[in-house]
Amino acid sequence: MTDDTRGGESRGARPSNEKNNTTSSVPVTARTIDPERLALFVEGRLDAAERDEVLAALDQSPELREIYADVIAATGELDTGTTPAVRDVSRATRTVTRTSFAWMALAAGLVIAATTLVWRAQRRAPLAQPSVLVAQLAMANAAQTTPPDAWGLTRGGTTAVALQGRGLRVGAAIADLELLTAAGDSTAPQAAQRVATLLQELPAGFVGGAPYARLANQGRLTMEQLQPAADSAELFVDSRELRVGAWLELVRVAALRGDSAFLASPATRSGLTEIDRLAPRFAHSDAVARLAQSLRADSFDLRAIESDALKLLRDWGT
Amino acid sequence: MAEQNPAESLFLRHLSIIDGVAGSLARRHGLSGDEAADFKAWIRLKLIEDDYAVLRKFRGESAIGTYLTVVIAMLARDYRAQHWGRWRPSAAARRSGELAVRLETLVHRKGHRLSEAGEILRTAGETTLSDRELAGIFAQLPSRLPIRPVAVGAEPLNAVEASDGADTLVAERIRDEEQRLVQEALEQSLSDFTPEDRLIVRLCYWEDMSVADIARGLRLEQKPLYRRLNRMLATLRTRLTQAGVTEEHLAGLLDKAAP
Numbered sequence: 230m231t232d233d234t235r236g237g238e239s240r241g242a243r244p245s246n247e248k249n250n251t252t253s254s255v256p257v258t259a260r261t262i263d264p265e266r267l268a269l270f271v272e273g274r275l276d277a278a279e280r281d282e283v284l285a286a287l288d289q290s291p292e293l294r295e296i297y298a299d300v301i302a303a304t305g306e307l308d309t310g311t312t313p314a315v316r317d318v319s320r321a322t323r324t325v326t327r328t329s330f331a332w333m334a335l336a337a338g339l340v341i342a343a344t345t346l347v348w349r350a351q352r353r354a355p356l357a358q359p360s361v362l363v364a365q366l367a368m369a370n371a372a373q374t375t376p377p378d379a380w381g382l383t384r385g386g387t388t389a390v391a392l393q394g395r396g397l398r399v400g401a402a403i404a405d406l407e408l409l410t411a412a413g414d415s416t417a418p419q420a421a422q423r424v425a426t427l428l429q430e431l432p433a434g435f436v437g438g439a440p441y442a443r444l445a446n447q448g449r450l451t452m453e454q455l456q457p458a459a460d461s462a463e464l465f466v467d468s469r470e471l472r473v474g475a476w477l478e479l480v481r482v483a484a485l486r487g488d489s490a491f492l493a494s495p496a497t498r499s500g501l502t503e504i505d506r507l508a509p510r511f512a513h514s515d516a517v518a519r520l521a522q523s524l525r526a527d528s529f530d531l532r533a534i535e536s537d538a539l540k541l542l543r544d545w546g547t
Numbered sequence: 548m549a550e551q552n553p554a555e556s557l558f559l560r561h562l563s564i565i566d567g568v569a570g571s572l573a574r575r576h577g578l579s580g581d582e583a584a585d586f587k588a589w590i591r592l593k594l595i596e597d598d599y600a601v602l603r604k605f606r607g608e609s610a611i612g613t614y615l616t617v618v619i620a621m622l623a624r625d626y627r628a629q630h631w632g633r634w635r636p637s638a639a640a641r642r643s644g645e646l647a648v649r650l651e652t653l654v655h656r657k658g659h660r661l662s663e664a665g666e667i668l669r670t671a672g673e674t675t676l677s678d679r680e681l682a683g684i685f686a687q688l689p690s691r692l693p694i695r696p697v698a699v700g701a702e703p704l705n706a707v708e709a710s711d712g713a714d715t716l717v718a719e720r721i722r723d724e725e726q727r728l729v730q731e732a733l734e735q736s737l738s739d740f741t742p743e744d745r746l747i748v749r750l751c752y753w754e755d756m757s758v759a760d761i762a763r764g765l766r767l768e769q770k771p772l773y774r775r776l777n778r779m780l781a782t783l784r785t786r787l788t789q790a791g792v793t794e795e796h797l798a799g800l801l802d803k804a805a806p
Contacts, residue, residue, distance in 0.1 A: 264604075264614060264617040265608055265609050265617075268609035268610070268613040268617045271609075271613050271617065271764065272610060272613050281742065284742045284746055287746050288742045288746045288749065291753070294749060294750065294753065294754050295635075296621055297754075299572055300613075300616050300617050301756065301760050301761075301763065302572075303568045303572055303575075303620065304613065306571045307567045307571055436558060436595060439555070464559060464562045464563070465562075
């Protein structure tokens with residue numbers, strides 16, 4: 230969008246308390262129309278005179294019509310949750326017929342069925358955020374089991390990593406940060422900087438990385454400070470990959486700490502389900518089947534679990 | 548922890564809407580895979596640019612979702628102009644759906660052969676149709692030449708058979724002249740309509756919007772709109788016929804208004 234597209238001389242560019250006071254002699258075009266004014270037109274919130282002005286602009290400007298057609302198509306496809314209904318409720322109520330009732334009943338049935346399916350899917354315990362997983366890990370011997378870096382020297386560096394794998398790496402780095410913070414470790418801000426760096430390498434990621442960069446400048450971190458940053462990170466990478474990355478990192482830690490309770494927990498079962506779901510996105514890794522087998526066994530082979538979790542992180546996150 | 552800039556906070560809170568609208572427009576304009584990802588990243592960067600200048604201009608008079616949709620549609624137009632020049636998917640491709648738009652984009656904009664386009668679409672999981680089936684879809688689309696120059700290879704030009712003979716060029720000129728006359732007659736006939744009626748006709752035929760979308764966008768009842776459009780077309784037909792426009796040119800105008 231060019232600068233003059235954003236406002237400038239059109240009436241809609243002025244504050245709302247001025248918009249009814251004067252008329253403009255400047256024709257509104259795609260180059261001069263204020264986006265918020267077009268948004269108000271789309272929402273049906275302009276008065277008659279302003280509406281006519283935008284209608285005339287749309288009539289005259291092919292560029293503006295193209296933009297308008299895109300807006301209507303996008304709002305039709307997506308529920309941006311904002312566009313008021315086309316008809317007001319009283320008119321809609323008057324035109325309800327028997328056929329409409331039948332359709333409404335059918336629609337209601339479908340909504341109930343869909344809601345039930347979603348509810349049932351959610352009941353299949355989606356993998357929790359890293360902070361929730363960390364809370365389930367025993368902290369008794371936390372100090373003696375700092376996990377070795379899964380990616381060695383390349384972690385957090387500027388090496389090109391596929392966007393697909395980046396979610397896992399960010400998740401693992403967040404898990405490390407949460408662990409260090411939970412243990413009151415003074416190096417937690419450095420771990421925050423690693424997460425920030427990973428996020429900053431993504432398109433527009435310096436916004437996603439900003440909350441972690443701010444944390445990196447703090448002297449001491451608390452778990453409460455981490456949550457908003459973690460929520461923000463899930464906007465920039467695939468949240469499922471992020472959570473699986475965190476879970477795999479914590480499986481490694483649990484194996485190193487001998488934390489069988491974590492490995493046998495519902496979180497681990499959810500983690501196994503999630504890696505099955507994610508597997509089609511990545512190149513085949515034999516660590517998936519081995520890890521599942523080890524984690525479903527009656528007694529845990531901790532070394533094998535740690536090794537396979539590490540291999541899977543490297544296979545999918547590099 | 549330092550306070551977040553309000554515009555940054557607005558951006559983060561509505562990132563799913565931003566990506567959703569960008570994704571929707573990418574599909575509408577035939578982008579997928581890496582191209583769609585590039586487009587989404589470009590949109591994000593434009594919104595962040597100049598310390599979120601676009602978001603700082605939001606006054607809160609409209610809903611944020613609608614505002615973002617308008618802003619992204621404006622940005623998308625700039626993106627297309629920068630990357631594609633004047634090229635855009637044809638109305639026929641849009642009518643036929645996403646696959647036709649992608650197919651047309653790959654062949655006409657990027658210069659792939661139909662078989663290559665088919666391979667690209669199948670590899671990306673966008674279709675399971677065979678080349679023959681895709682050719683059937685492609686045959687329904689208008690023939691167009693790529694706007695941008697295409698590589699011609701090392702073959703000497705005098706060894707390449709001319710694609711258009713003199714007769715074809717003459718026929719094309721006549722067709723262009725006819726189209727110009729029809730266009731002029733149409734503009735003249737439309738000039739007596741109200742701005743809203745003119746817009747409805749233009750959205751329906753120039754932008755190929757469905758009657759349902761036009762009704763939704765202009766907050767009109769859909770069923771009466773069909774009748775209104777039919778009345779307008781009847782008027783147009785009479786005026787255009789009086790202006791000497793042939794039945795052949797009129798035919799295309801009349802296939803859309805019936806409910």
